[in-house]
């Protein structure tokens with residue numbers, strides 16, 4: 588665990604950028620328009636999309652910290668590719684070919700977790716970060732919330748937005764992320780675990796880029812879906828030699 592020095596009161600969270608530069612720029616613009624202090628990245632900067640080098644550069648420039656995703660790990664450690672389906676593997680291998688040595692060295696140095704005090708970040712799950720477990724339901728969320736070292740935890744990995752709370756009695760409930768312009772109240776007893784959803788490859792049938800803004804002063808969380816130039820991202824993916832499915836799926840959000 589490392590402690591972030593620059594955790595500001597309004598924290599932006601971006602997950603699963605997946606080399607989609609158009610989506611990342613749109614999500615950052617949305618966060619900037621709301622006066623974000625620091626942006627934190629929940630991993631999977633690369634994999635699937637057309638602009639891995641530019642996305643690594645923009646995340647390095649804009650994010651105060653980034654945790655290690657399974658695609659970030661796989662482009663520097665080919666032994667991990669056996670976990671991937673054939674088109675994900677093909678995309679990661681292509682990224683390994685085209686990424687600069689400097690970008691790969693940065694990816695190779697990403698931490699498993701970041702501990703910002705009231706906030707903790709991990710790509711998949713706190714219980715066993717290198718296992719890259721999935722949190723899609725309350726049963727899986729309960730495992731991660733039990734291990735979560737901070738009041739508010741953030742994960743990515745599933746590409747599906749979700750939020751869960753573990754009460755002081757240990758019971759876990761799903762929270763709605765629908766809070767409108769006010770956001771949802773996260774000043775709740777116990778711990779809250781949030782997946783903001785994917786910036787660059789949503790899989791909840793909403794193709795817009797997803798991100799979140801935690802305001803630690805008002806104790807509220809805003810969840811956003813942001814329109815971006817999907818056709819340009821698809822053209823970039825095709826131009827970089829990604830499997831056709833990785834461009835096509837951006838239009839359906841699956």
Ligand code: ZN
Pocket residue numbers: 603605631656658744745746
């Ligand atoms: Zn991912």
